Amino acid sequence: MSRPDYRRTASTNLKAATSGKPLQGKLAIVTGGSRGIGAAICRNLAEKGASLVIGYTSDSSSDITAKLASSLESSHGINTLSVQADMGNPNGPAHLITTAKNHFSHPRSGKFQIDIIINNAGVAKDMPLGEITPEEFTRQYAVNVLGPILLMQAALPYLPTNRSGRIVNLSSVSSSLGFVGQTIYGGTKAALEAMTRTWARELAERATVNSVNPGPVATEMYGGTSEAFQKHLKPFIQSAPLQKVRAGIDEERFVEDADNAGGRPAYDYEIAGVVAMLCSEDSAWCTGSVVCANGGFRMST
Template identity: 60%
Template sequence: MPTHYKAPLEGKVAIVTGGGRGIGAAISQNLASKGANVVLNYTSDSSRERTQILAERLAAEFGIQTTIVQASVGELDAAKKIVDAALELAAKIPDHGKVIDIIINNAGVARNDPLGKITVEEFNRQYKVNVLGPLLLVQEALPYLPTDRSGRIVNLSSVSATQGFLEQTVYGGTKAALDAMTRTWARELSERATVNSVNPGPVKTDMYGGTTVEFRERMRSWVEHAPLMHVKGKEWESKTEEEKQRLKADGGREGYPEEIAGVVGMLCTPDAAWTTGSVVSANGGMVMSL
């Protein structure tokens, strides 16, 4: 008789911050497709309906448990709200216990400002969400992480952490801090979970779509030299004339959210058990070494 196929993350409980849109939504989809039960965090009221629809679709499509939780990552009460939601979800899974298997620190904010115009308020806003938020969430989840090295923590970093892009003193600094925390956590949590960062470059999301023409022009040389950002053949032919003009102006294409999610999902599987403390490049070759 054929045996039951066990998906690589079947029965696991995963938290995805910012899990209802952009890269976060793609990660939620990827983890669900691998059998994980997913807690989708969102921040604003305007994201509630979109996140709920996604959660319901993933539950129906993949036969998993999902829940959504509104919390502003970086606020002092947010981590507890998210962890409590994960524990409620875990209680619905037979024989699972109070365990949180996977944490994806995806939620983030960005703004580009020249050095002379950076304000304390903007500095605090970005560091609060991009650095303090992941720290508080992992702290809150510590009692519930696995004790057999099967846990997975993945932090969404950026090529901005290493490339010194103009006007990214603050944003680049937050992502460099996140990479530093990744390495420290990989050592401190070595008996509990692997901890890795993933560093996308430009990705086709609302966040990157909102950047200025001037910023995209400055990014052009980086995009042109990234081997996987070139668009040719059938991929080029499938584009509209408007899209082709945009690609020519930008020097190539952005990554797609599902391409980033695929790397994140791989790091959450047993196949990645020997990878920790790493910054894994998922940027089309924009960054090839760290």
């Protein structure tokens, strides 16, 4: 049985393969792409040839996003577009898609296609049950749950119609491990995983839809967690196969802190590698899954 051509012509596929850039000619949207895991995902996809729409939220991220975009363009010869859009604002997702369409549409035919969407933007704040407020509930669910829904709605007209699209949602081990203080955050990530399975069915003829579930990652968000929360994580880290530190290989700060933390967090590029794998042609038979991106921190998913 011959292998179907899901997106590109045979000559284009051959060109991408021989160039070592399997995502050449693809357009990827990455929300929360200015820093941390999002920026690492942008770097990985750019290395593989994808052009990028890098979404960011705050004015304080404008400069670092511009520098990231410029660096990726010069290093990998891709096209980038940085778009400031608040995923927690009902108008933000549609603004991002409209801006991307205006920039990347073919100048003569008007054709515009979104090949890859990474729903990475997210917010978190740990709160004990007795201190949860409607305002904080609304804030986290607006960004972490409603934001991806509205982005997907705005993107629907521009997704491929031949299963070549790739949607990856950034979940968390918090969706299933019941960490103290994460009634809201853990709930948002569980909702995102449920949405992943629903979208995998609804979009079956257009794209695969998967989630990844990082554990602790060496980002600003993890660095801002409390000492009590990190102490709570220690037994999980100690039992994770890949979170054991390796002197002379891992960053010295993690080696020095290993006794206190129980091991090391992930590096952002390790998460990005799993996400990029799910964006490849080779992942075409994987959909509706929550894929481990946590070094064995959560092994039963």
